[in-house]
């Protein structure tokens with residue numbers, strides 16, 4: 001009988017892309033795949049769009065907030081309902097292993113897996129574990145991390161660094177196709193701006209505030225997030241997108257420099273594709289500060305230039321872009337001798353060995 005793996009993870013694309021990287025390999029090896037996500041999260045759109053044939057099971061899920069909200073009182077009940085929903089999917093589908101990429105929807109699934117005695121692997125992409133994965137750790141059989149330093153803050157007997165798991169299609173981009181799609185045929189270098197999978201208002205403002213100056217130096221692909229396209233800025237050499245799906249590899253292939261938030265998956269993708277990057281991490285005010293640690297680690301390795309959001313002004317933005325251009329050679333040379341990560345095949349083997 002075919003083996004069966006159940007994936008979970010969602011809330012933002014960063015909690016889905018590792019799953020989308022692994023799913024095709026499991027299918028190629030003849031495994032049956034099921035996905036558990038929330039009814040309204042971005043994971044539903046990504047999974048049902050890329051893998052329409054895979055059963056997508058929605059469960060109830062609360063949001064894990066670090067701030068006061070009346071919903072904090074009702075959400076524990078949603079999480080409990082989520083555990084019961086997940087348990088019923090697990091009992092019905094009988095997976096041999098569960099792989100969780102984190103995000104709040106994954107917590108009930110990991111809890112239910114322990115109750116159903118199914119082995120669970122979780123993957124943590126950031127330097128410090130997110131709240132969802134922190135809650136999941138006691139229920140996990142094994143924990144894989146992207147950054148080597150993360151293992152120190154986890155139970156040693158079940159944690160190991162696998163590195164970033166990167167979608168194979170990202171390496172198959174075609175520069176000519178990127179140029180055709182964007183209509184960029186000038187000699188100027190291409191700058192891609194990616195404000196995280198959900199966009200970033202402050203970065204969008206800095207780009208638009210300096211647009212005339214930037215366009216003298218670059219052709220620009222600006223991924224600005226859902227609802228953030230501002231048509232009045234559209235012009236030759238400046239293309240705006242809410243989110244790029246299947247064509248992302250082509251746009252990346254023609255890209256010379258990147259300006260980005262410091263979400264773990266994105267920055268490891270830029271590293272793997274050798275794109276010098278200016279990182280503007282999500283501030284400590286708006287998050288637990290994980291992106292600042294991710295960015296510091298990359299600056300420390302010589303892969304990136306960093307600008308803190310608190311210091312972001314039109315002037316500092318342009319200064320850092322100049323620094324990025326000046327550092328191109330040294331960044332590319334650091335990237336050549338970078339950390340080696342697990343391949344999709346290595347990760348497949350680890351998970352296959354863990355399954356019942």
Ligand SMILES: CC(=O)N[C@H]1[C@@H](OP(=O)(O)OP(=O)(O)OC[C@H]2O[C@@H](n3ccc(=O)[nH]c3=O)[C@H](O)[C@@H]2O)O[C@H](CO)[C@@H](O)[C@@H]1O
Nearest residue numbers: 012013014017125126196197223243244263264265266291
């Ligand atoms: C606001 C927030 O909570 N951010 C977190 C979230 O970031 P976020 O969801 O932004 O995640 P990442 O930057 O890690 O990954 C984004 C993924 O979306 C893909 N992509 C992005 C734009 C696009 O147009 N098309 C596309 O396919 C990227 O290639 C990448 O694979 O998860 C990361 C990994 O846990 C964390 O480090 C971030 O702190």
